[in-house]
Amino acid sequence: MTLIADIMTEIETVMGLVDESQLTDAMTELNKKRRVYVVGAGRSGFIAKSFAMRLMHIGYNVYVMGETITPSIQAGDVLVAISGSGSTSSVVETAQKAKKLGLSIVSVTSDETSPLAAVADKLIIVPGATKTGAGVKSIQLLSTLFDQTVHITLDALTLMLSRRDQTSNEDALHAHVNVE
Amino acid sequence: MTLIADIMTEIETVMGLVDESQLTDAMTELNKKRRVYVVGAGRSGFIAKSFAMRLMHIGYNVYVMGETITPSIQAGDVLVAISGSGSTSSVVETAQKAKKLGLSIVSVTSDETSPLAAVADKLIIVPGATKTGAGVKSIQLLSTLFDQTVHITLDALTLMLSRRDQTSNEDALHAHVNVE
Amino acid sequence: MTLIADIMTEIETVMGLVDESQLTDAMTELNKKRRVYVVGAGRSGFIAKSFAMRLMHIGYNVYVMGETITPSIQAGDVLVAISGSGSTSSVVETAQKAKKLGLSIVSVTSDETSPLAAVADKLIIVPGATKTGAGVKSIQLLSTLFDQTVHITLDALTLMLSRRDQTSNEDALHAHVNVE
Amino acid sequence: MTLIADIMTEIETVMGLVDESQLTDAMTELNKKRRVYVVGAGRSGFIAKSFAMRLMHIGYNVYVMGETITPSIQAGDVLVAISGSGSTSSVVETAQKAKKLGLSIVSVTSDETSPLAAVADKLIIVPGATKTGAGVKSIQLLSTLFDQTVHITLDALTLMLSRRDQTSNEDALHAHVNVE
Numbered sequence: 001m002t003l004i005a006d007i008m009t010e011i012e013t014v015m016g017l018v019d020e021s022q023l024t025d026a027m028t029e030l031n032k033k034r035r036v037y038v039v040g041a042g043r044s045g046f047i048a049k050s051f052a053m054r055l056m057h058i059g060y061n062v063y064v065m066g067e068t069i070t071p072s073i074q075a076g077d078v079l080v081a082i083s084g085s086g087s088t089s090s091v092v093e094t095a096q097k098a099k100k101l102g103l104s105i106v107s108v109t110s111d112e113t114s115p116l117a118a119v120a121d122k123l124i125i126v127p128g129a130t131k132t133g134a135g136v137k138s139i140q141l142l143s144t145l146f147d148q149t150v151h152i153t154l155d156a157l158t159l160m161l162s163r164r165d166q167t168s169n170e171d172a173l174h175a176h177v178n179v180e
Numbered sequence: 181m182t183l184i185a186d187i188m189t190e191i192e193t194v195m196g197l198v199d200e201s202q203l204t205d206a207m208t209e210l211n212k213k214r215r216v217y218v219v220g221a222g223r224s225g226f227i228a229k230s231f232a233m234r235l236m237h238i239g240y241n242v243y244v245m246g247e248t249i250t251p252s253i254q255a256g257d258v259l260v261a262i263s264g265s266g267s268t269s270s271v272v273e274t275a276q277k278a279k280k281l282g283l284s285i286v287s288v289t290s291d292e293t294s295p296l297a298a299v300a301d302k303l304i305i306v307p308g309a310t311k312t313g314a315g316v317k318s319i320q321l322l323s324t325l326f327d328q329t330v331h332i333t334l335d336a337l338t339l340m341l342s343r344r345d346q347t348s349n350e351d352a353l354h355a356h357v358n359v360e
Numbered sequence: 361m362t363l364i365a366d367i368m369t370e371i372e373t374v375m376g377l378v379d380e381s382q383l384t385d386a387m388t389e390l391n392k393k394r395r396v397y398v399v400g401a402g403r404s405g406f407i408a409k410s411f412a413m414r415l416m417h418i419g420y421n422v423y424v425m426g427e428t429i430t431p432s433i434q435a436g437d438v439l440v441a442i443s444g445s446g447s448t449s450s451v452v453e454t455a456q457k458a459k460k461l462g463l464s465i466v467s468v469t470s471d472e473t474s475p476l477a478a479v480a481d482k483l484i485i486v487p488g489a490t491k492t493g494a495g496v497k498s499i500q501l502l503s504t505l506f507d508q509t510v511h512i513t514l515d516a517l518t519l520m521l522s523r524r525d526q527t528s529n530e531d532a533l534h535a536h537v538n539v540e
Numbered sequence: 541m542t543l544i545a546d547i548m549t550e551i552e553t554v555m556g557l558v559d560e561s562q563l564t565d566a567m568t569e570l571n572k573k574r575r576v577y578v579v580g581a582g583r584s585g586f587i588a589k590s591f592a593m594r595l596m597h598i599g600y601n602v603y604v605m606g607e608t609i610t611p612s613i614q615a616g617d618v619l620v621a622i623s624g625s626g627s628t629s630s631v632v633e634t635a636q637k638a639k640k641l642g643l644s645i646v647s648v649t650s651d652e653t654s655p656l657a658a659v660a661d662k663l664i665i666v667p668g669a670t671k672t673g674a675g676v677k678s679i680q681l682l683s684t685l686f687d688q689t690v691h692i693t694l695d696a697l698t699l700m701l702s703r704r705d706q707t708s709n710e711d712a713l714h715a716h717v718n719v720e
Contacts, residue, residue, distance in 0.1 A: 252715055
């Protein structure tokens with residue numbers, strides 16, 4: 001009883017610090033006509049994939065860096081890059097290379113002074129505790145609080161996009177894989 | 181502001197309905213001497229992988245069904261199976277075959293009347309809305325509310341296991357991949 | 361020295377039995393205007409992904425069953441399904457469901473009497489040894505000879521498609537991921 | 541008929557240039573008591589995973605860099621790194637970091653003058669054409685000839701290991717996933 005309540009208190013604290021106007025601002029980079037790429041390592045990578053899957057459901061042309069059918073990135077594409085510390089080497093390098101190639105970068109991180117924040121065109125700060133010590137303190141292991149709150153934040157962003165685009169739950173269900 | 185608040189209200193409602201004693205009960209099946217397998221489809225699959233990764237961090241011998249180095253399952257192993265509807269065909273079939281082979285099944289689902297619940301040795305009910313209509317109603321798309329609340333529930337379970345086993349954050353950091 | 365020679369003799373024997381006219385026939389189902397889905401389990405799954413990646417390089421609209429951004433299948437799409445035994449349950453079930461939904465099925469298997477062969481619109485027989493005992497006998501472990509020869513067969517098919525479509529190596533290099 | 545024959549001629553030429561004594565030498569680094577990690581990008585990554593899966597089947601303790609349950613690397617572990625050009629940035633960086641951490645490096649590449657070759661404790665040269673122009677010339681797209689011949693080379697290595705270790709096909713079948 002108390003453990004779940006304690007965890008929920010942590011999550012509420014962090015979500016209370018997420019600035020919804022940063023989501024509104026990031027939305028201006030995201031639409032159905034641009035290719036969207038996502039990247040993240042470890043558990044942030046699973047959240048990145050969860051976000052990408054839902055973007056596909058609402059009709060976006062989205063790819064996960066490192067998956068089978070992901071094509072080369074080109075000027076005009078958008079990269080959503082996730083790292084709690086903002087310093088995970090593979091994620092930062094991908095964002096820096098993408099920036100040079102002419103992509104817009106949406107950085108999602110706990111640390112606004114990090115290299116990943118530095119390269120951002122649009123910045124979404126989710127101040128959950130990470131394994132490097134940034135963010136709101138937590139009783140949970142490693143970057144767990146960051147993972148949880150990025151999950152919720154990107155689901156909020158998806159909901160905002162679907163409303164702007166007038167995409168219904170039925171539309172999303174139609175795109176959802178039907179053999180699993 | 182209000183959208184994140186609305187989503188948080190949904191999550192709080194569901195988490196208030198998760199019975200922590202079901203987690204305590206499931207813990208009796210999970211320890212470092214048994215092999216633990218996880219399975220899930222779509223976004224539930226990413227939550228299953230996030231859970232598996234954290235179990236590895238705290239010293240468990242864990243495998244994801246379908247990944248490269250996952251060996252055959254054997255009597256005495258444990259399977260943690262996740263499906264919001266409890267009727268995702270690949271997940272249910274895996275759980276049923278595993279049951280016949282002598283594994284213990286921990287089912288995580290929104291629907292206690294589902295086939296996945298029926299095969300469970302230990303049942304964890306997370307009543308978030310799913311794409312088939314089970315669970316607490318939600319303004320979010322498809323099974324999003326289920327995904328979010330299973331994520332939190334399994335992180336709570338991991339924290340409970342790490343405390344029981346006296347595994348510290350430093351122990352977990354040592355196991356965390358160091359080249360990424 | 362002799363071991364590699366022995367393996368090459370096995371591969372040459374199987375490839376001498378692959379009927380190139382079956383590839384020509386399968387090509388009629390594959391073009392840039394149709395969505396192509398691929399499915400396989402275990403090592404056949406990695407060959408399926410290798411094939412899908414190359415199809416992407418030559419400009420096809422291709423998806424891997426089970427990956428993040430794979431949308432629902434629809435009538436008019438094509439499924440390429442790989443199983444040495446032709447009886448791997450997840451692959452056969454996917455092919456059968458896809459058939460019912462109106463997809464064309466290209467089955468790649470060692471066993472022409474298998475359930476996967478039975479559901480095929482186009483059949484490509486690659487008679488390398490499989491772990492169930494079908495195909496040319498082998499000194500190698502499990503379905504290794506099947507994996508090797510399906511790899512070569514699908515690369516031959518890709519080359520035939522690229523020539524028909526007049527897609528150059530430079531075109532393929534342009535599509536190849538540029539941040540890795 | 542002629543296209544498959546042409547491809548087979550290319551493969552035979554490359555395999556005739558693979559030095560089996562390099563495999564024998566690499567075997568001294570590989571045994572059931574050491575952890576083995578594999579890494580590769582793109583299609584080389586799928587070959588790396590195919591190799592890892594078979595190592596698991598013959599009883600090795602093997603991990604794929606980037607998969608869910610892969611733990612931190614430690615001194616005394618072995619890394620098998622694959623890159624046709626030997627200069628794929630993520631693969632070379634992983635090998636260099638692993639070297640510093642005290643791992644043995646087995647490099648598999650087409651180019652003996654590459655950065656990946658430079659970091660090797662054991663070097664396996666597979667001179668198939670790559671997308672950067674190294675290796676035996678090919679009519680096939682990009683690094684296809686390298687992929688095919690690395691596939692065969694690592695299967696030969698696996699067979700040599702299984703014979704040295706007296707691991708039978710039945711042993712391998714027992715480890716092979718039994719729910720798929």
